[in-house]
Amino acid sequence: MANDDYKLEMRKKMYRQSYGYLIMMLVMILTLTACSSSSIHDYNSGETATTKTKQEDTGYYPDKKADKAKNVISDDPKLLQDEDFEISYRSHKIDKNTDIKELIHKWGYSEGFEANNRGYCSGNGTYRRWSLSYPNYEDPEIDFVVLSKIELEGEELVDGESYLVAVSLENPKFKTKRGLKIGDTLGKVLQLYGQPSTITNRSLVYSKNGLHLSINWDTKTEKVNNIFIEYNMEKSVKQQRSADYVEEDAQPDPDLEPYTIQREQSFTTTLNGWGEVKFISTLKDEDTNDLIQAKFFLEVNSDKNVGNKILYEFPEFYGNKGRMIDRIKAVSFKDLNQDGCTDIVIIADYITGVNAHGIETLPVAGIYFQKKDKTYTTLPELDKSINQTGHNRTLQNVIQYVSKQRINVQ
Structure with missing residues (x-):
């Protein structure tokens, strides 16, 4: 359990008390009760994380409910809400309805915007996908992924109607609503969020109502190295793809x-x-x-x-x-x-x-x-x-x- 170290320290102190034996017995009873009632998921129930589809019983592979999975989830995390996909940056709430033009009006374009081809990621004759990085492009704390409709202003192409596609957290001083940050362990991810909607080789994805929280980790350090929140990704892909000539x-x-x-x-x-x-x-x-x-x-x-x-x-x-x-x-x-x-x-x-x-x-x-x-x-x-x-x-x-x-x- 996540609080094992705390309990161990408490037990050491109790041994020093004159009535330590009695209290020790009570602590052990409470500990056993808590262990038996806690919800511990091992993610090897024979279902994929997304489809809950029953897997074939091969009768060949051993049961992989290993001891290492026992501390994966120590309690039952609450169900995802839309607010779990919100973050705060410079005291400004960021969510699926964030007005990109308003952010630019308040903070401007950061250092390196022009040098990085105005944040260009991909595009065609109708739309361009680009990133808005703060405080700069060289060492960003946060990246905003934006889709903009390309418009002609005089003889110059400019970003017209724009909306927020996704946000990438690049610095450990920024946390999700539930307190997750870069550098945290994979175990903490599971403790905070529980079973993911999707598992890939290097990320856990939590989804609700078209919103997706993708938590990527380093396979060597087993720690979170990026937190990526999608707000309007499906919409942007469909719009950009529909504008391509096929x-x-x-x-x-x-x-x-x-x-x-x-x-x-x-x-x-x-x-x-x-x-x-x-x-x-x-x-x-x-x-x-x-x-x-x-x-x-x-x-x-x-x-x-x-x-x-x-x-x-x-x-x-x-x-x-x-x-x-x-x-x-x-x-x-x-x-x-x-x-x-x-x-x-x-x-x-x-x-x-x-x-x-x-x-x-x-x-x-x-x-x-x-x-x-x-x-x-x-x-x-x-x-x-x-x-x-x-x-x-x-x-x-x-x-x-x-x-x-x-x-x-x-």
């Missing part, structure tokens, strides 16, 4: 949102019927901020600007089912059922929970079998069997297990 019926390019290419697991390869292509592994962050899931593509093997780079989008990956993918771990191209076609084995790590030391993961495997028409299909029952029996830890595990099965792909 050719009718064009395939999405995984270089663009919402895909993030996993370059270490993307390869140039030769596949039956396709010739030399690029196999692209990506992670897709759903617009709803619910699950980060794996998506795979075949892409034209050319560095030239090709109109439609994507040749083929693979079916749903087995590992996505009710899970949040942390990373694509391994990919193998091999004819598994001896039919002359190239099959593809994929192993990913998915997130099972979080404790005071970071995230916990387990492997999940899935296979794409190539059909005679060169497209790919999955065999969900085989994928299920591979993972239930625990033959999913390495590519060799998967290949050896599948080689003993009778597989017929139509």
Whole structure:
């Protein structure tokens, strides 16, 4: 418990009292009562943090309710309220309705604004996304992420209608409403906020009514290194994306949102019927901020600007089912059922929970079998069997297990 040190000191003092034995007994009784009644969550209940989806009972993995999880949450944090996403800077309340023009009128543009291309982050002919940093851009305490409509004033392009997209806390002297600051431990995050809405490999996300509090930590020090609050992120993404020119019926390019290419697991390869292509592994962050899931593509093997780079989008990956993918771990191209076609084995790590030391993961495997028409299909029952029996830890595990099965792909 968070107050163990305090109780230990109290017990030492009580031993010195003449009536110490009696008081010691009372303290022990109270301590046991408090321990038995406190709500301790271990985040390994078989549910993802976001979907509460029941995981498959493999009967293979040991119960990971480790002792290290016992001090993750010492009490039951209150439910999130809109005010939990508010912060105060220079005695000014910052929330989803903050007027950016008013802030600029009060504080002006900070040092480094022009030198940093007026805070430019991204944009197109209609909108620009930019940052407003205080007290300066060199060593900011806080960053305001802004979306502005580009307008023409005379012969000069200026920021027209603008609104606050998000805020990034960069200095430990600023705290959230619940008292969290940069430098605090992951354990403190869980004590203050409880179970997150979303867990990724380096952040915990708490969400309510379209507001998102993203707490990022350093995996080496296990301490918070950034606090990022989203107020109007979904709105800004939709507006900026809608202003981009997209050719009718064009395939999405995984270089663009919402895909993030996993370059270490993307390869140039030769596949039956396709010739030399690029196999692209990506992670897709759903617009709803619910699950980060794996998506795979075949892409034209050319560095030239090709109109439609994507040749083929693979079916749903087995590992996505009710899970949040942390990373694509391994990919193998091999004819598994001896039919002359190239099959593809994929192993990913998915997130099972979080404790005071970071995230916990387990492997999940899935296979794409190539059909005679060169497209790919999955065999969900085989994928299920591979993972239930625990033959999913390495590519060799998967290949050896599948080689003993009778597989017929139509």
